[in-house]
Amino acid sequence: MKRGKQVALYFGTFNPIHVGHLAIANHIALLKEVDEVWLVVSPQNPLKNKASMLADYHRLAIVREAVADNDKLRVSDIEFNLAKPSYTIDTLVYLSEKYPDHHFSLIMGEDNLRTFPNWKNYKIILENYKVWVYPRVNTTYDIENKGDSDLDLYSQTNIHFLKDVPMMNISSSFIRKQIREGKSPRYLLTSPVLNYITEMHFYEK
Numbered sequence: 001m002k003r004g005k006q007v008a009l010y011f012g013t014f015n016p017i018h019v020g021h022l023a024i025a026n027h028i029a030l031l032k033e034v035d036e037v038w039l040v041v042s043p044q045n046p047l048k049n050k051a052s053m054l055a056d057y058h059r060l061a062i063v064r065e066a067v068a069d070n071d072k073l074r075v076s077d078i079e080f081n082l083a084k085p086s087y088t089i090d091t092l093v094y095l096s097e098k099y100p101d102h103h104f105s106l107i108m109g110e111d112n113l114r115t116f117p118n119w120k121n122y123k124i125i126l127e128n129y130k131v132w133v134y135p136r137v138n139t140t141y142d143i144e145n146k147g148d149s150d151l152d153l154y155s156q157t158n159i160h161f162l163k164d165v166p167m168m169n170i171s172s173s174f175i176r177k178q179i180r181e182g183k184s185p186r187y188l189l190t191s192p193v194l195n196y197i198t199e200m201h202f203y204e205k
Contacts, residue, residue, distance in 0.1 A: 006033060008132060009076075009095075010107045011040045011088065013172075014059055015052070016197060017066045018188050020170040022073075024134055027165050028107055029072040037107070039063050040076045045085055052176055054202060056080055065192040089121040092129055105130035113153060126158050134162045179203040 008028050014021060017039070029037040041060045044053050054062075060077050067073035079086045082094060088106065095104055106129055108116075113133050116122050125131070153159060175185045180203060186194060197203065 005099075005102045006035045006105070007099075007102050008034045008037045008105045008107050009040050009092070010037055011042055011091075013042050013044075013053065014039065014063050015054055015172050016059070016175060016189065016193060016202075017063050018170050018172060018175055018185075018193075019190065020168040022066060022190065023166040023168060024107070025067075025073055026070065028132055028134075028162070029070075034105070036072055036074055038074045038076045039067065040079060040091065042086060043080050043084065052173075052203070058200070058202070062193055062196055065196050066190050068192065087120040089119070089125055092125065105132060107132045107134070109133070110135050113159070116153060126153075126156055129158065131156075131159045132162060133159060134165050135167065176203045180205065 010021075010025050010028070012021065021039075025037045025039060028034055041056070041063055043056050044050070053059075056077075060075065060080075063075045067075060078095060079091055082090060092104060092106070095102070106125065108131060110133055113131075119125070170188055175188055178185045178188075179197070189197070
């Protein structure tokens with residue numbers, strides 16, 4: 001029987017996408033259990049009009065620039081056309097129906113896992129999708145922490161904790177601040193991304 005394509009989904013606003021995002025995405029794409037990582041660009045919430053948030057199509061274009069030379073990383077705008085606000089379970093179900101031969105999994109940081117019980121239909125996600133959890137800088141897994149639920153998330157068979165992963169304490173907000181202050185974010189962004197942002201004068205105000 002032919003093995004279906006294993007796709008790990010990495011959700012984010014990517015405002016902008018930086019080398020920390022790319023290091024994690026690439027690391028997971030190289031796992032033997034994963035064929036591709038899809039970076040799912042989250043649309044701007046119409047109820048939260050943040051001045052610092054680039055338009056959806058600009059963020060999408062920047063992510064495409066960032067991964068153009070890596071055939072194991074793809075970009076998805078699937079949530080742009082789904083009902084808002086976007087819920088992860090709805091996106092997972094939609095993609096599973098659209099690509100029945102694919103097997104989707106979810107990438108999240110440990111900080112998100114701690115609030116996972118607050119997600120819409122999180123138990124359905126756990127029952128049907130593998131979850132890859134990567135640690136944050138200066139954090140450790142707490143196997144006794146059960147979050148806001150009586151379900152011990154740290155012992156679920158569909159949750160896989162990643163070890164020996166590249167960790168960088170970089171944030172998109174820090175990069176935006178650097179640009180706003182006239183400082184170069186060189187080395188925090190790939191050259192194509194930095195060139196795009198510089199040419200468009202993004203984040204300068």
